[in-house]
Amino acid sequence: MPALNALTTPYLLLDPNKMLHNSERLQRHLDGLGVMLRPHVKTAKSVDVMRYCFADAKGPITVSTLKEADYFAEHGYTDITYAVGIDPDKLPRVARLNRSGITVRVLLDSLVQAQAVIDFVARDGVAIPVLLEIDCDGERAGLRPDDPQLLEIACLLDDKQLFAGILLHAGGSYHCPDRAAKEAAAEHERATAVAVKERLALAGVLCPIVSVGSTPTAHFARDLTGITEVRAGVYLFQDLVMAGLHVCELEDIALSVVATVIGVRPEQGWIITDAGWMALSRDRGTAEQELDQGYGVVCDMAGTPYPDLIVSRTSQEHGTLALRKGSSAQLPPLTIGSKVRILPNHACATASQFSGYLVPLEQDLVFWPRVNGW
Amino acid sequence: MPALNALTTPYLLLDPNKMLHNSERLQRHLDGLGVMLRPHVKTAKSVDVMRYCFADAKGPITVSTLKEADYFAEHGYTDITYAVGIDPDKLPRVARLNRSGITVRVLLDSLVQAQAVIDFVARDGVAIPVLLEIDCDGERAGLRPDDPQLLEIACLLDDKQLFAGILLHAGGSYHCPDRAAKEAAAEHERATAVAVKERLALAGVLCPIVSVGSTPTAHFARDLTGITEVRAGVYLFQDLVMAGLHVCELEDIALSVVATVIGVRPEQGWIITDAGWMALSRDRGTAEQELDQGYGVVCDMAGTPYPDLIVSRTSQEHGTLALRKGSSAQLPPLTIGSKVRILPNHACATASQFSGYLVPLEQDLVFWPRVNGW
CATH class of the missing domain: 2.40.37.20 (D-serine dehydratase-like domain)
Structure with a gap:
């Protein structure tokens, strides 16, 4: 050596043993709660990191850019969620990946985006599954759980067989220093997701995917009933912000x-x-x-x-x-x-x-x- | 198009007309003061930017990394100052460039670094010209103008024919909102440089290069008597911090x-x-x-x-x-x-x-x- x-x-030095320890710790925690992990590759942006930490080199993964999606697709990954609200101009890049036989889901929170996807798919012919973004803490993007457009958008997409489910991100958990607050943020994220899922079910729309996640809530969740997958990214490396959040x-x-x-x-x-x-x-x-x-x-x-x-x-x-x-x-x-x-x-x-x-x-x-x- | x-x-959009305007403005100002400009490529890191703004595609330039030095050398630049205190482990990379016929000057502010350069050159055989860093405002690196080691280091290097001059950077000028304060920072940078040059001359050490610079002081200097060159980098693009500094x-x-x-x-x-x-x-x-x-x-x-x-x-x-x-x-x-x-x-x-x-x-x-x- x-x-x-x-x-x-x-230069950047990466300790593979610490990374594997971080990886296995969250995996065990989520296994115990009976929910799938969909790691977010936005931190490492490296297929070598993912292969080192995860047995399955096909996914599921979360990406933050279409460049990550292209790269992981080239390396054999087939189950990808692009977790940033979709810019309609990026749909051709998504379609190119989905046409090659893999699945890239997009995220949106508006009627305009939903209609753009529907129109694009009608012209292009290749399905693009859609997740609806729900805002659980007023930190960033998403529809509020009580927004009247929520049902409208979900029904519209479901009608075209493009509705894949809902996605939440409890970004507010980054401001929760104590354990009780992080546990509460995790439970609030879960409860909001489940309430939206039930609201949609009453309207006849099923949610195959109910996705939540942030590194703090992923670690501090005590119950994930009703959730199908958890996303987390920075936990593989961890950092001083995460240490400061315990x-x-x-x-x-x-x-x-x-x-x-x-x-x-x-x-x-x-x-x-x-x-x-x-x-x-x-x-x-x-x-x-x-x-x-x-x-x-x-x-x-x-x-x-x-x-x-x-x-x-x-x-x-x-x-x-x-x-x-x-x-x-x-x-x-x-x-x-x-x-x-x-x-x-x-x-x-x-x-x-x-x-x-x-x-x-x-x-x-x-x-x-x-x-x-x- | x-x-x-x-x-x-x-994506990054660059307006070449605005850039050229910024380039010509500082060039005119320094031409008027009768001093050479040694642009810092650390902002643009692009040979295309430099060729667009400057007729002479050989330099002089300032770099912040040896990767920049390697890249500009590959593109024909021959007059390069590496304006970050030298890590002795990087001397082989500097020597490789100097062996190829170009000039890369290094910067230092300690006896340990000076001795490391002297020892390396004695073993390696290719000269590495050295600039001594002088601290004019307590912001970062450099020897204070009255430091007793200053003469010792300059004499040691001069004795081996490796002493190329002195370099100052008035980083404090980034905190000077009003015109008078920026003009004063520029004059203080100049006066400090000239005083050190004169102190060295009294000891029989000549300074072929007396280099000063920061984007604010370069623009607000009213007199650069005694200075041989000015360095500035961000001015080609400008930005909100520079606009806030007027x-x-x-x-x-x-x-x-x-x-x-x-x-x-x-x-x-x-x-x-x-x-x-x-x-x-x-x-x-x-x-x-x-x-x-x-x-x-x-x-x-x-x-x-x-x-x-x-x-x-x-x-x-x-x-x-x-x-x-x-x-x-x-x-x-x-x-x-x-x-x-x-x-x-x-x-x-x-x-x-x-x-x-x-x-x-x-x-x-x-x-x-x-x-x-x-």
């Missing part, structure tokens, strides 16, 4: 950015590395949490955090390490050329700054590419 | 992200597009300015801003448009499928989320690739 110290920094421990975080010390300024209390925001991303997701982790937590190359050392500032290719305000710790004796590992605030954002992962596997260090872009 | 509306969103007007911004409306929620005051933080980046550089622009200013496809409409929230592939707080404007009548253009907070960060630019040129729409990564 090439020494990790010999590679050009910054979804995982710091030592579960499988992803880190390896950086080199390129400056030491003891008079300022700074150590400067070559991992700036271009490597770490501008994500400051922990800024609103109880413990603000700056742009990341600094660890030694074995993955042990230095006491109170965070990335306090970044510019494009510079990251300034400093102790947390009020810390009584000492700056560690890092010198020019020292390597460190930085745990990211938000794994989805940090990973997106790179073309792929370096993964220590048995005696080797392998590169797993990502499919970035649209 | 393919219709801009027919392309898969989100370095440019909103209409000078050459870069925008084209997005499609995928949801309309009038009851929330929201319009949802398919450009989330994956497209716009997480950069919130205007948050600390007088006018917080959220994640970007929303324009129609002709580039005219909608009154008070900004991207108020983002998730990975969703951008939520809303009116500024307190606005008396109305939400524009955008519907599913409508296209908008979003002006970025920080062009360097937003551009880095894409593999390249779509550029309307004469009758065509061309793709100019970027060189991302390290």
